[in-house]
Amino acid sequence: MIEFNNVTKYYKSNVGLDNVTVRINKGDFVFLVGPSGAGKSTFVKLILKEIDADKGTIRVRGEDVTKMTSRQVPLLRRNIGIVFQDFRLLPKKTVYENVAFAMEIIHQPRKAIRRNVPQVLSMMGISEYARKYPDELSAGEQQRVAIARAIVNRPKILIADEPTGNLDPDTAWEIMQLLNTINMRGTTILMVTHAKDIVDRMEKRVIAIENGRIVRDEFGMYGYMQALQNTEMTFDTVEVETRRLFKTRFRRGGQRR
Amino acid sequence: MSLFYTLKQAFIQFFRNLNTGIVSIFAITAMLLILSIFFIATININMAAETIKGDYDSIQVYLTDETTADDAQMMVADIKTVKGVEDARYQTKEEAMAEFKTRWGDNSYLLENLQENPLPNSVIIQIGDLEQADAIAKKAATYAGVEDIKYYKNTVDKLLKVTRFIQISAVVVMIFLIIISIIVVSNTIKLTVFNRADEISIMKYVGATNWFIRGPFLVEGIIIGLISAGISLAIAAAMYHKIIEVIGDQMMSMLSMRIVPEDFLIYNLTWIFLALGVSIGACGSIISMRKFLNA
Numbered sequence: 001m002i003e004f005n006n007v008t009k010y011y012k013s014n015v016g017l018d019n020v021t022v023r024i025n026k027g028d029f030v031f032l033v034g035p036s037g038a039g040k041s042t043f044v045k046l047i048l049k050e051i052d053a054d055k056g057t058i059r060v061r062g063e064d065v066t067k068m069t070s071r072q073v074p075l076l077r078r079n080i081g082i083v084f085q086d087f088r089l090l091p092k093k094t095v096y097e098n099v100a101f102a103m104e105i106i107h108q109p110r111k112a113i114r115r116n117v118p119q120v121l122s123m124m125g126i127s128e129y130a131r132k133y134p135d136e137l138s139a140g141e142q143q144r145v146a147i148a149r150a151i152v153n154r155p156k157i158l159i160a161d162e163p164t165g166n167l168d169p170d171t172a173w174e175i176m177q178l179l180n181t182i183n184m185r186g187t188t189i190l191m192v193t194h195a196k197d198i199v200d201r202m203e204k205r206v207i208a209i210e211n212g213r214i215v216r217d218e219f220g221m222y223g224y225m226q227a228l229q230n231t232e233m234t235f236d237t238v239e240v241e242t243r244r245l246f247k248t249r250f251r252r253g254g255q256r257r
Numbered sequence: 258m259s260l261f262y263t264l265k266q267a268f269i270q271f272f273r274n275l276n277t278g279i280v281s282i283f284a285i286t287a288m289l290l291i292l293s294i295f296f297i298a299t300i301n302i303n304m305a306a307e308t309i310k311g312d313y314d315s316i317q318v319y320l321t322d323e324t325t326a327d328d329a330q331m332m333v334a335d336i337k338t339v340k341g342v343e344d345a346r347y348q349t350k351e352e353a354m355a356e357f358k359t360r361w362g363d364n365s366y367l368l369e370n371l372q373e374n375p376l377p378n379s380v381i382i383q384i385g386d387l388e389q390a391d392a393i394a395k396k397a398a399t400y401a402g403v404e405d406i407k408y409y410k411n412t413v414d415k416l417l418k419v420t421r422f423i424q425i426s427a428v429v430v431m432i433f434l435i436i437i438s439i440i441v442v443s444n445t446i447k448l449t450v451f452n453r454a455d456e457i458s459i460m461k462y463v464g465a466t467n468w469f470i471r472g473p474f475l476v477e478g479i480i481i482g483l484i485s486a487g488i489s490l491a492i493a494a495a496m497y498h499k500i501i502e503v504i505g506d507q508m509m510s511m512l513s514m515r516i517v518p519e520d521f522l523i524y525n526l527t528w529i530f531l532a533l534g535v536s537i538g539a540c541g542s543i544i545s546m547r548k549f550l551n552a
Contacts (some may be wrong), residue, residue, distance in 0.1 A: 074461075074464045078463070079464075088458065088459055090456055102463045105464075105465040106463065
C-alpha cells in the first residue's frame, strides 16, 4: 500500500528522513512513533506529496509518488483520508456540511452525498449532531466528525496525525476503537502518535523514527524509550518519563507541529 | 453542479467580505475613471487629427475675383494631369459659403449678418501622394489669376507627431493604471484567501484540484471587476454627456472641429471597461492565490 525505498529528505539545516526503506501493507494498522522533529511529519508529508523527496522512491497504491505531477496530486489525495490532532473542522459549517464538503469538492453527485453522509455519521455515532456546529461539540465528538469527513470518500488509506493528542484517555480510547473498526473494514491506517498507553494496548505494528531513521519496526509495544536511552533527553522524553513514573493519566497539552 | 457551486461560493465570499470588496471597487473605479479621461482625450485628439489631415490633404488655390470660371476650368483640367494629383475641382465663392454654413451647423446664423461674401473663388486640389505635395503647390502657383495658395504640410506633419506622442504617453499611463488595479484586487483577494486558509488546506487534503479551489476566488475577482466597470461606465458616460453639453458647441464654432459623438464613445468604453474589469479581477485573484496553492 505504502512503500518507501531509500528515501532521503534534507531540510536546510537538518535531516528530515535519512535513507528510509519501509513497507506498509494493505489492511495494516501501523503506529508511527518518535520524538518531535524525528521525521514523523516528514514521513506523512512525503506520502501526501506535500513535499518532495531528495532521493529514493515512494509508492502509494503501486504508483510512484515521486514522479507525480502537481496535477496528479489531488487524485492521489482522494485515496488518502487524513485526521489531525486539532480536528480542523470548518466552524461556519454544520457537522453534516463539514462531512458533505469532502464529497462536494471532489464533484460527487448530490444523491451520493445524501446517502453516504448520514451513513458515515451513524457509523461514527454522531447522527444526532448532524445539524450542530463544531463549537457545540466536545473534543471527542469533533474528532469523530473529522474522522467521518476523512472516510466519507472511502479512501484506501487513513492517516491519523496524533488523533488522540487533544483528548482525555477515555475519549482517546473510544476514538481508537473507531479507528480499529475502520481498519477491520479494510482501510490501511497509519497513525502518528506519542501516546504510549494507547500503542501498548492496541498491540499493532509500531515503527519508531528518530533523527530521520527507523530505529525500530516491530509488533506490540511502544518501546521507543529504549531507543531513546542512548540519546539526549528532549522535552518529549521528559514528559513521557514523568508520565511513566507517576503513572498519572492527564490530558495532553497541544503538541506543536 | 460545479459551476453552480463556484458561482454560489463566489457570491457568498463576496458578501462576507463586503468591506474589502467595496474598497477595491472604489479603487478600481477610480483607476478606470482616470483611464477613461485619458481615453476620451486620446480619441478626441485622434479624431481632430484625422479631420485636420483630411482638410489639409488638399491644396487650396485662391483665385482673384477677376479670374473667369472658364479660366478656372482650364486650370482644373490642366492640373489634373500633374503627377500626384488625385482630383481637382473649381469651387465658386457661393459654393464655398454653402459648405461653410453646413460645417458650422447650428451656429451658421452667425454668418447671416455678412454684407457680402468674403470668400474667394478657388480651385481645390486633392493630393493623392503627399510626397508630391510640394511640387504640386509650386506648379499651382505658376498659373495666372492665382491670388494665394493655402497648403499646410508642415502643420500636418507637426500635428501628427504631437498626436503620436500623446497616444504613446496615454498608453503608458493606462498600462500603469491597469497594473495598479491588478495589485489592488490581488490584495483584496489575498484577504479573503487568508480568511479561508483552513478551508483551503482541508480542500487540498481531501483532493480538490487547484482550479476547483481557485474558481470561487477567480469569480469573486471578476465580480469586483465587473461592478467597478459598471460604476465607472455610468460616471464616465454622465461626465462625457456634460462635457458635450458644455463645450461641444464651442469646440465646433471656435475650432470648427467636431467632438467624438456620445454613443460611439459609450459603446467603445463599455467593451473596454468590461474587458478591463474582467481581466483585472481575474489576474488579481490568480496572482494572489499563486503562492498559496503552491505552498
